[in-house]
Amino acid sequence: MEIKQLKYFIEVAKREHLSEAALELDIAQSAISRQISHLERELNVTLFKREGRNIHLTDDGHKLLAEANKIVEQAEDTVRLFHNQSETNRYVIRIGYVESYTAQMLGLLIQTFEGQSDSKIEPMLMEETEITNTLLADQIDVAFMDLSTDLKQHRDLDTMPLFEETYNICVPKEDPIALATNPPLSQFKDKIIYQLYAMPQSIKHTLEQQIQQRVRIITHKQLAKYLLTHNRGFIITPSYHIIDKPNNKWVEISLAHTELKRTICCATRKDNRKHDMALLKNTITTLLSRDATYY
Secondary structure (H helix, E strand, O other): OOHHHHHHHHHHHHHOOHHHHHHHHOOOHHHHHHHHHHHHHHHOOOOEEEEOOEEEEOHHHHHHHHHHHHHHHHHHHHHHHHHHHHHHHOOEEEEEEOOOOHHHHHHHHHHHHHOOOOOEEEEEEOOHHHHHHHHHOOOOOEEEEEOOHHHHOOOOEEEEEEEEEEEEEEEEOOOHHHHOOOOOHHHHOOOOEEEOOOOOHHHHHHHHHHHOOOOEEOOOHHHHHHHHHOOOOEEEEEOOOOOOOHHHOEEEEEOOOOOOEEEEEEEEEOOOOOOOHHHHHHHHHHHHOOOOOOO
């Protein structure tokens, strides 16, 4: 039994005339007659009794009509539900982002964009290893991520470079390296280095190769301050993070001259048709590009 057959049956029952039903449905009378016959064979009942050119419902026909109306109405409600959901989804823009300076600016980005658009933004922090595939699978609409060589090879993606992310290293003031200007990474060989915030694996791997030991992980500023104050190690952080220096107990050295850097980009699918995507991209450029006032 098909929804199409039930719709044909309902129309014939309503008009009690095959040719009028065919005219209303804009299909051949023979096609309607054939579908009604299929229904009768499947249900093993007679649905209509014929009287001249008119036809009338049998008792079984009346029973089926009551059920058919319910089934067709439910089917149409279901279609409307998903159509409405699809329309609603057009106004929801999902942004995935890796830990970077963009996380600091997302609140302002959302506030600025939603102040000009009917669309809403749903942000989600993601791992570097999953964000590209999630974007390609159309599970997110926008990705803030590392502009890698692999990403550039995806022809179905648009990528917009935003800014270069670099790192600083905090060094106890008593350490001789605190006086160095643009020290090479090799100068930190055999030094104990802690990362306070998430660091891309590629960046971390490059640093560990240069210092010939593992970078250790801590998660609290207070611990970082203690280690620096007591000359127990160095702390590496993205340049947009600042550790307050009580009484100038340590110095902050920029590593922008080293290979510890990456370009953060905005990536989208070329076939994305979400509402106000062009406006969102313009807002991203205004707030996050290397020429932006806020950057």
